[in-house]
Amino acid sequence: MTRPSHTPLRLFLILTLLFLALPKLQAQQTSAGRWQFGGGIGANFGSGFTNITLAPGAIYNFNQYVAAGVGLQGSYVRSRNYYESYIYGGSLLGLFTPIPQVQLSAELEQLRVNTTYDLGYQPFVNGTTSRERNFWNTALYLGAGYRVQNVTIGVRYNVLFDDDDGVYSEPFMPFIRVYF
Template sequence: MRKNNYMTVSKQVLIVIIALISNVLSAQHQTITSKSSSDFWKNVQFGGGIGLGFGSGYTNISLAPSAIYNFNEYVALGLGAQYTYAKQQNYYASHLYGGSIIGLFNPLPQVQLSAELEELRVNINLDGSNSNSQDYWNTGLFLGAGYRSGNVTMGARYNVLNDNNNIYGSAFMPFVRVYF
């Protein structure tokens, strides 16, 4: 008899727990759906960068779209994608592609602090030699600060994971960030 009693009580407790959870989930669903879906898009900004560089046998083309979600006037979080083609005539051609996650903090309206984790796939083909081609992943963690005016922020960032095998010439680099 004891075992049956235990099973009955267990079933009743399980039913009560499921009922409570479904009630809470239903209330959350009603709260979420009562907000207009356009409220989400009011807090989203799109932007990114385009780069073109040409000179004596060198070509560099870069495209880096991104989007951020502003949680409030101080904090934003976003995602970005990047593609870069670089070629030095008679030396190499490279393709870099990947993505990033960026966090922005605005302690004052004119000051923007940032942290960005970037992961790029690097493909380098040396001219005249397929055996010297390289394919690898490059990770960067950039901490930055900038001056913000409207939708534009100008500043500098530093790659704290910089090493001798890094694809960038320096760990320190300037940036211009634009979001609409």
């Protein structure tokens, strides 16, 4: 089988550049005071395992209680001799802060998953050495967190979770949300 195109890698690089440009964008918007920018960067390396994620985001504060925003996500995951995966997409986020210390959220996430599994040499299957699985994954998270200034720490639950979705192993996911 053919290897996946380098389009996901290019998207990941573009997202990286966008994330690096966010401080400049944030500085230009501080006069309005309603825009906040943030997101996350993640890297996990182990014995034959690599996971790199970049997830920039922006929210608009309608008032002290309600905000809405968008986010992008790009991930590269590889387990040597088993699989390689490019995951990319976006999300829509709604935030409600009834009191300054509590933040409730709803987030709709749509991800494209392109995975190539390394099957090794199989002489009775025409020498096939890999198999591809490409699909879209939709998640709807409802969450709650404890908020201190620009940082919220909490947990969210994917109400659309499916054991066979191939992206996340559990419906509950802890989060740290930072916006400046």
